[in-house]
Amino acid sequence: MKAKRFITNTFVHILLAILSFIWVLPIFYVLLTSFRKESGSYKSYIWPRGFTLDNYANLFKPTSQIDFFRWFTNTLIIAIFSTIIAAFFVLCVSYCMSRLKFKMRKPFMNIALILGMFPGFMSMIAVYYILKGLGFLETGVLKQVALVMVYSGGAGLGFYMAKGFFDTIPKTIDEAAYIDGATKWDTFIHVTIPMSKPIITYTLITTFMGPWVDYIFAKVIMGNDTKYYTIAIGLWTMLEKEYIEAFYTQFYAGCVLISIPISILFVLTQRCYVEGLSGAVKG
Amino acid sequence: MGALKKNKLQTTSGRPSDASVGEAISKGNVLTRCSLFVFGLGNILNKQIVRGLIFLAIEIAYIYYMATFGISAIGNFMTLGTKEQGQTYNEALGIYEYTAGDNSMLFLLYGVITIVLTLAIIFIACMSAKSAYCTQLRKERGMHIPGIKDDLRSLREENIHTGLLALPIIGIIIFTIVPLIFMILIAFTSYDHEHQPPGNLFGWVGLDNFKTMLGQGSKLAATFWPVLGWTLIWAVFATFSCFILGIILALLINRKGTRIKGFWRFMFVLSIAVPQFVSLLSMRTIFNANGPVNVLLRELGMLGATESIPFFTDPTLAKITIICINLWIGIPFTMLSTTGILQNIPADLYEAAKIDGASAFVIFRKITIPYIVFVMTPNLITSFTGNINNFNVIFLLSGGGPDTLDYYYAGKTDLLVTWLYRLTITQKDYNLGAVIGILVFIILATLSLLTYRHTGSYKDEGAFQ
Numbered sequence: 001m002k003a004k005r006f007i008t009n010t011f012v013h014i015l016l017a018i019l020s021f022i023w024v025l026p027i028f029y030v031l032l033t034s035f036r037k038e039s040g041s042y043k044s045y046i047w048p049r050g051f052t053l054d055n056y057a058n059l060f061k062p063t064s065q066i067d068f069f070r071w072f073t074n075t076l077i078i079a080i081f082s083t084i085i086a087a088f089f090v091l092c093v094s095y096c097m098s099r100l101k102f103k104m105r106k107p108f109m110n111i112a113l114i115l116g117m118f119p120g121f122m123s124m125i126a127v128y129y130i131l132k133g134l135g136f137l138e139t140g141v142l143k144q145v146a147l148v149m150v151y152s153g154g155a156g157l158g159f160y161m162a163k164g165f166f167d168t169i170p171k172t173i174d175e176a177a178y179i180d181g182a183t184k185w186d187t188f189i190h191v192t193i194p195m196s197k198p199i200i201t202y203t204l205i206t207t208f209m210g211p212w213v214d215y216i217f218a219k220v221i222m223g224n225d226t227k228y229y230t231i232a233i234g235l236w237t238m239l240e241k242e243y244i245e246a247f248y249t250q251f252y253a254g255c256v257l258i259s260i261p262i263s264i265l266f267v268l269t270q271r272c273y274v275e276g277l278s279g280a281v282k283g
Numbered sequence: 284m285g286a287l288k289k290n291k292l293q294t295t296s297g298r299p300s301d302a303s304v305g306e307a308i309s310k311g312n313v314l315t316r317c318s319l320f321v322f323g324l325g326n327i328l329n330k331q332i333v334r335g336l337i338f339l340a341i342e343i344a345y346i347y348y349m350a351t352f353g354i355s356a357i358g359n360f361m362t363l364g365t366k367e368q369g370q371t372y373n374e375a376l377g378i379y380e381y382t383a384g385d386n387s388m389l390f391l392l393y394g395v396i397t398i399v400l401t402l403a404i405i406f407i408a409c410m411s412a413k414s415a416y417c418t419q420l421r422k423e424r425g426m427h428i429p430g431i432k433d434d435l436r437s438l439r440e441e442n443i444h445t446g447l448l449a450l451p452i453i454g455i456i457i458f459t460i461v462p463l464i465f466m467i468l469i470a471f472t473s474y475d476h477e478h479q480p481p482g483n484l485f486g487w488v489g490l491d492n493f494k495t496m497l498g499q500g501s502k503l504a505a506t507f508w509p510v511l512g513w514t515l516i517w518a519v520f521a522t523f524s525c526f527i528l529g530i531i532l533a534l535l536i537n538r539k540g541t542r543i544k545g546f547w548r549f550m551f552v553l554s555i556a557v558p559q560f561v562s563l564l565s566m567r568t569i570f571n572a573n574g575p576v577n578v579l580l581r582e583l584g585m586l587g588a589t590e591s592i593p594f595f596t597d598p599t600l601a602k603i604t605i606i607c608i609n610l611w612i613g614i615p616f617t618m619l620s621t622t623g624i625l626q627n628i629p630a631d632l633y634e635a636a637k638i639d640g641a642s643a644f645v646i647f648r649k650i651t652i653p654y655i656v657f658v659m660t661p662n663l664i665t666s667f668t669g670n671i672n673n674f675n676v677i678f679l680l681s682g683g684g685p686d687t688l689d690y691y692y693a694g695k696t697d698l699l700v701t702w703l704y705r706l707t708i709t710q711k712d713y714n715l716g717a718v719i720g721i722l723v724f725i726i727l728a729t730l731s732l733l734t735y736r737h738t739g740s741y742k743d744e745g746a747f748q
Binding site for chain 2: 008022029030044045089096100114115117118119122124127157184185186213220232236239258
């Protein structure tokens with residue numbers, strides 16, 4: 001019996017080791033290539049002939065077409081603004097859906113469900129023409145404003161997660177506040193919001209991560225305005241035919257640089273996600 | 284039904300602000316009925332000047348808009364333009380000059396905007412009648428008639444949802460609903476690469492696009508059905524493979540005998556934390572014809588010096604490769620959520636089973652598995668619909684390729700959504716893209732309706748309240 005258990009345990013550990021090796025391998029390849037000394041894309045060997053930090057250093061020396069640092073700040077600004085707006089929208093809508101009873105509540109939730117079933121970028125072209133019609137695609141800065149609006153405009157539809165969280169806050173807490181003479185607005189600001197830290201953090205971080213990884217909308221709106229690119233389309237550009245030979249290793253260096261903050265944020269969301277799921281009031 | 288009736292009775296005698304539009308029109312006085320056409324009339328004459336003036340201002344703005352622009356916009360919307368861009372010979376300069384024609388696309392867009400504004404104005408008309416009726420009731424009952432200050436105060440109390448929802452809903456209307464209506468309408472036009480404004484006009488074609496897409500014989504239909512087939516096969520394989528293998532992985536890590544659980548979890552979760560376009564793009568290079576995998580096989584002597592395995596260029600192999608790479612992405616997600624569920628299984632269930640003398644295998648089969656399946660079913664449905672719309676994986680890995688001449692601008696691994704992307708962005712066949720979008724919606728809506736309504740979260744939405 002003991003021998004049998006020992007064999008299964010060993011087998012499981014070996015299996016896990018092999019699997020996690022496979023899982024980490026692509027990430028390791030990204031790291032390896034980012035430090036590779038020889039430029040150019042595909043090589044007829046795997047292990048680099050030499051290592052260097054130049055790929056990282058060169059990222060911060062802008063050329064006319066590739067300007068990593070600028071793309072980074074562009075994305076940061078867009079992300080911050082759209083996060084603030086989107087999080088505000090999500091919190092407002094989910095609070096209403098969870099706490100308030102009004103006629104349009106159920107219809108609104110059904111409409112949100114239906115809208116969510118259309119492929120997201122089906123309406124992209126229409127959004128593009130609407131923004132163009134409103135004159136938002138004239139200059140680069142306005143395009144950035146447009147991108148912020150695109151990322152945050154429809155955010156109110158993604159209220160399900162936060163609504164589920166608000167549902168777990170006992171109604172009695174609200175009622176106690178009303179008895180003390182608080183208006184509903186006061187209750188929302190001074191009672192519900194402070195109790196909702198995990199879900200607010202979760203909403204903030206998930207919307208913040210959006211602009212860093214989206215490139216479809218960004219590409220359609222930005223067009224060829226490389227100066228105002230976000231990081232995702234910027235990196236994508238590096239893999240285009242005319243740049244790939246020169247920027248292949250730098251592309252990977254850029255990937256590593258933005259993966260680090262995103263991974264950290266991701267770990268944070270996981271923590272908030274678990275806390276958010278377990279509800280506001282611990283029993 | 285009984286509850287509904289009771290509700291109605293209550294509103295009639297209840298608070299004036301709960302009255303419905305129908306009631307306002309049937310029971311209201313002349314002033315109230317007139318408020319349906321002259322916004323704010325009832326309010327202004329009953330000393331609610333500011334509220335009434337706001338209503339009136341909105342109506343005047345709308346009438347001004349319709350008179351100057353809206354009515355012609357509706358007319359143009361019907362025809363989508365009649366005057367084609369022309370060329371006239373300018374004899375003085377000796378060149379051809381373009382004369383501006385109608386722009387069908389803008390006509391369609393302005394038409395949609397005008398229609399949405401009109402719907403909004405009908406809504407506001409109802410609000411105006413309701414507001415007038417409410418004031419009328421208050422006056423009849425000798426209640427206090429709220430001024431603008433009371434109105435503003437009510438935004439923090441009983442009307443708080445109006446204030447909180449106003450901005451988000453405006454955002455949703457502009458960035459989701461209007462574009463969606465616009466695209467749905469495009470599905471019924473001839474807006475393809477041969478009819479591009481401003482050079483050419485496009486017009487209404489009714490259901491023609493749907494007929495060619497779903498019918499027999501045309502190249503479009505010959506593309507649509509295989510692509511739909513592959514989309515469904517992909518969704519089934521991608522969902523269930525990740526689901527089952529992810530659960531197995533979670534069980535392996537969470538077994539009693541497994542050491543350093545946190546370490547194993549970390550190794551797998553690492554792949555989620557890296558942004559998808561980074562990991563997928565590097566996967567694409569890894570499996571490229573000259574990528575590291577082929578190079579490794581060459582160095583090991585399993586392939587000749589110039590041979591390579593066509594991971595993304597052979598149709599069947601490309602499909603298998605994509606499903607396998609998707610495992611790399613999907614398994615950690617399932618692993619993560621299953622781990623959470625495993626830790627939440629009530630311990631007393633296990634203890635009770637042990638006392639009854641159940642073996643470890645029976646406990647696993649009768650408690651663990653049913654529990655996971657029960658909790659994960661909604662998750663399974665969402666990931667299935669998510670996979671039907673899984674743009675990232677296909678677009679970043681194979682880009683839909685390998686391309687084939689049998690299809691209308693689609694590759695062998697294209698899903699409906701990536702085909703939609705190609706048709707709209709590169710091919711500019713907007714009408715076909717819109718048709719696909721609508722069809723995807725129909726598929727998803729049917730699937731969700733069939734399954735979602737049976738899940739617990741839909742049935743007892745108010746369980747917590």
